[in-house]
Amino acid sequence: MTGVLPDSALKAMIAGGAIASDEPVTSEQIQPASLDLRLGTTAIRVRASFLAGQGRSVRDRLSEFEMHRVDLTRGAVLEKGCVYVVPLMESLALPKGVSAVANAKSSTGRLDLLTRTITDGGVEFDRIPESYQGPLYAEICPRSFSVLVRPGMRLNQIRFRQGQAVLSDSALAALHAEERLVSGDALISEGLGFSVDLKPEGTDLVGYRAKPHTGVIDLDRIGQYDPTEFWEEIRTQEGRIILDPGAFYILVSREAVTIPPDYAAEMAPYLAMVGEFRVHYAGFFDPGFGHSTAGGAGSRGVLEVRCHEAPFVLEHGQVVGRLVYERMSSRPDRLYGAGIASNYQGQGLKLSKHFRSF
Numbered sequence: 241m242t243g244v245l246p247d248s249a250l251k252a253m254i255a256g257g258a259i260a261s262d263e264p265v266t267s268e269q270i271q272p273a274s275l276d277l278r279l280g281t282t283a284i285r286v287r288a289s290f291l292a293g294q295g296r297s298v299r300d301r302l303s304e305f306e307m308h309r310v311d312l313t314r315g316a317v318l319e320k321g322c323v324y325v326v327p328l329m330e331s332l333a334l335p336k337g338v339s340a341v342a343n344a345k346s347s348t349g350r351l352d353l354l355t356r357t358i359t360d361g362g363v364e365f366d367r368i369p370e371s372y373q374g375p376l377y378a379e380i381c382p383r384s385f386s387v388l389v390r391p392g393m394r395l396n397q398i399r400f401r402q403g404q405a406v407l408s409d410s411a412l413a414a415l416h417a418e419e420r421l422v423s424g425d426a427l428i429s430e431g432l433g434f435s436v437d438l439k440p441e442g443t444d445l446v447g448y449r450a451k452p453h454t455g456v457i458d459l460d461r462i463g464q465y466d467p468t469e470f471w472e473e474i475r476t477q478e479g480r481i482i483l484d485p486g487a488f489y490i491l492v493s494r495e496a497v498t499i500p501p502d503y504a505a506e507m508a509p510y511l512a513m514v515g516e517f518r519v520h521y522a523g524f525f526d527p528g529f530g531h532s533t534a535g536g537a538g539s540r541g542v543l544e545v546r547c548h549e550a551p552f553v554l555e556h557g558q559v560v561g562r563l564v565y566e567r568m569s570s571r572p573d574r575l576y577g578a579g580i581a582s583n584y585q586g587q588g589l590k591l592s593k594h595f596r597s598f
Contacts, residue, residue, distance in 0.1 A: 242403035243569035244273050244504045245338070246527075250400070258338070262329045269394065272526045272572035273504040276345065276394035277357070277376060280327040283310040283389070289323050289379060290358075297360040298325070298377050312391050317456055320386045325358070328376040329392070332368065334400075340368040342376075342398045343506070343523045349544045350592035351457065352384035352450060352488040355395045368398070383546070384450035384488045385470065388458040395459075399504070399524060405566040407503075412565055415500070421565075423496045423538055431508060431562035434541055437494035438556035439479045440589070446481065447474040447491040448591060457594055467595040479556035483547035491545055492589040494557060496538030499529040501571050505563045507541065518546050519561045527568060528575025540588050 245253075247270050253259045259275065269276040286305040292298045302325060310316045310324070318324055334340065342357035343366060356365040360374040368376075378396055389395075407415065409428050416426045427433035438446045448471040457465065474481055474489065483489065499505050505525040530539035543560060554560075 241569045243401065243405040243567040245400040245402065246568055246570055246572035247272055248573055249569065250275050253400070258333050258335060260331045260333065263392075265330070271397065272528060272574055272576055273568065274397040274399040274524055274526065275330070276397050277342070277378065278329040279312065279378065279389060279391055279393045279395065280329050281312050281391045283312055283316065283318060283324040283326045283380070284308075285310065286323050286325055289381065291365065292358060292360055292362050294361055294363060298358055298362075298375070299360075312389060315388055315390045315458075317386050317388050318380055318382050320382045320384065322381070324380045326378045326380060328357075328378055330398075331375045333373045334368070334371050336371050338400055338402050339370040340372070340398050340400045341506070342366040342368065342396055344396050345394060346542070347459075347592040347594065348395045350490060350542065351387065351594070352382070352544065352546070353387060353395065354381040354383055355379070357396055357398065384452075385454055386456045388456050388460075390460065393459055397524060399506075401566065402569060405569075407565045407567065415503070415565065419498060419500050421498050421500075424494070427559065429562075431564040432497070432505075433559045433562045434493045434495045434497065435557045435559045436543060436554060437492050437540070437589075438476060438481060438554070440492075444475045444477050445473055445589070446476055447489050447589065448472065449474055449484075450488040459594070462593050463596055465595045467591055470595070471591065481554055483545065483552045483554055485547050485549055485551060487547055489543075489545040489547075490589070490591060491543040491554075493541040493543060493561075496530060496540055497525070497563060498531050498538055499525045499527055499565075499576070500531055501527045501575055502568050503527060503565050504568055505529075505565045508562050508564050518548065519543050525563065526576035527572050531575070542590060 254265050285307040292301050344355040348355050356379045358377045358379050413428050454470045507523040
């Protein structure tokens with residue numbers, strides 16, 4: 241049973257009480273290799289981001305940093321630049337040997353909506369140790385856009401694993417030889433490297449940059465917003481762009497990637513030495529992403545890029561991240577893109593699902 245736990249195991253954990261919830265878990269929350277987590281009814285505005293720390297609870301730490309509370313019951317706006325902690329509906333009682341990792345959902349990351357999971361006794365964001373028993377909280381910091389949220393919204397997700405499941409470089413190379421995990425040459429070093437596409441075929445449109453002063457985005461409104469009100473197009477014929485400090489960009493990988501049905505992957509940031517920027521907030525790739533058995537023929541990875549302290553020249557083909565592949569403990573009952581709502585199967589350069597197509 242070593243590996244990432246599939247949807248069938250998640251259902252068993254729910255039935256057995258290892259995953260509990262204030263309200264019944266719905267089938268829409270259960271993904272091939274992860275569980276969507278839901279916001280509760282209250283958002284607590286805090287002075288700063290924090291971790292509970294060893295031997296301390298999030299509730300105790302909130303008393304130190306709380307500014308005020310926001311009732312989400314009828315919907316409420318989380319303001320750009322503010323930090324909120326929202327108790328989630330789900331809680332955990334993990335059995336021995338089972339740990340978990342959380343991450344923002346794809347649409348959350350593409351809105352530059354920094355969402356991280358914190359726990360009692362936690363010393364890292366988004367990492368839940370084996371045998372953890374207790375509540376889950378989402379720390380939410382809207383970076384580019386203020387957002388309207390309601391209870392039950394799913395901004396982040398959690399993946400469970402038993403034992404060590406990460407593929408070594410030699411195992412990853414063997415899998416690539418068998419499955420062709422990436423178009424073009426495979427750069428394998430502590431995962432599968434991928435680069436940025438700044439010379440797309442047939443167009444000079446290479447990405448989008450978030451506008452600094454926009455309206456509120458209601459996260460329940462799908463395909464409703466005019467992208468020109470929130471984004472400016474980034475075009476170049478030179479194969480390079482200059483990232484502005486503090487700006488947020490949506491770019492796309494040069495490579496099309498594939499996740500075979502018996503594997504899952506997580507996008508990991510590349511070494512900090514490569515430049516003054518961070519790539520990705522949303523990092524889970526489910527079994528079947530871009531794979532032929534789920535109707536895919538390779539899918540690009542959308543890159544959520546934020547530049548840090550200094551302007552930085554990003555060039556076509558520059559390696560900006562890596563995919564870490566893990567074995568599933570067993571094949572999921574359903575694959576990404578096969579019979580489930582999968583917004584980004586076969587994707588290229590694409591904004592979140594809230595925006596109409598250009």
